[in-house]
Amino acid sequence: MKKIWLLFVFILIVLAQSTFLSSFHSIELNVYTQIGTSAIVISKAEYVYLRAEIDIYPQVIQGQSQVTVIFANGTQVKLLPSNAVSPYRISVVLPIRGYAFGISFGTTGEGVNVSDGHPVDAEVLSNATDFVIGQRHYDFVNVYELLIQGSAWVSIKGYGVAV
């Protein structure tokens, strides 16, 4: 009888593990940004812990890089020609900011497309001259934004877990 109970407990553990495994999500995006301003928007549901790596390979013309990265706090970084080989990497961690038990939601906006079935998202908006960082706020969704001026290869990889 003890064995049956132990088996029952084991099966419950397997079910819990399977449920937890289904709460992992990933994003992968490879985009070439055109000349001008492009916006990178990474968004996630509040209950997701997300780590993302953004690799930027600037286009080098005549040994010069014309690519600038603008962060939310106003910091501007001009990429070096060497970044065409060894990319400029931005590591982003978006922690859990809240919970949404039993709530079904879906949010769309400029570069944002998050729902309970798709809780992590990354998009690159081209020709985003009018895009102002930090202006958009959504219910149940956290957003990380930055701007790229100039043409570059952008690779975004993100791994998140919903709790």
Add this chain to the structure above:
Amino acid sequence: MGKHQRVWCCCLTEEKLGKKMEEFMTALDQVKKYRQLINSLADFALIIVASVIAVLSVNIIVNLLPVLFGYDPIQLNPINFLLSLVLLLSGLSAGVLWVDRKIASVRTGEWKSSLNEGTPGVLKLLQELKWETIFNDIRLAKLGFVLYGFLRILAYWTLIFIPLAILSAFLQSIIHTSISLIVVLMIALILVLILNRNDLIKRHEQIGNLDSLLWELRWFDSEFRRADFKA
């Protein structure tokens, strides 16, 4: 002529009776083993589910590493695959070995000394048999036989499928010819059935023969008891 001899002299010779009894007791030993198999299935299930828990734990850790520490999942995937494979195969092997050990621990052939005594030994053995228990044991043994056959086929199928799938993937990368996984599964199943054909047929016949042997000996036992009572 003794009262006991009167019973079998019209139906069974002493030699035939001894042979039948030996056949029956051998089959009963097999029944004991199947019964032990049924009893060991809970252990087997526990070992298999424990190995599944270990595999899922490894998967969770491998999924957490990129999220928490930024590890590259592409580098982790082969390790995850190999570790999962090793854990699953270890669990399966441990389960089979455990059940095997339990079955091997069943004491068999204890009746041989009684049978060597000739007719009195046979009669002694018959008197000691509890028919109701034997009937129940045989019912369980049949279930055990089905489960044993199923588990054996499943275990062999898994063991044959894995190298075939690896070979198929290897062929695909070398000669770019893809073999459907379903075809690989079917080939593995056919191989398993061919490899286990004789064993499964032998065991199936053993269980079938057990029924007729049981009824024959039970009839003899009732005849024997009736003669004993009249005397």
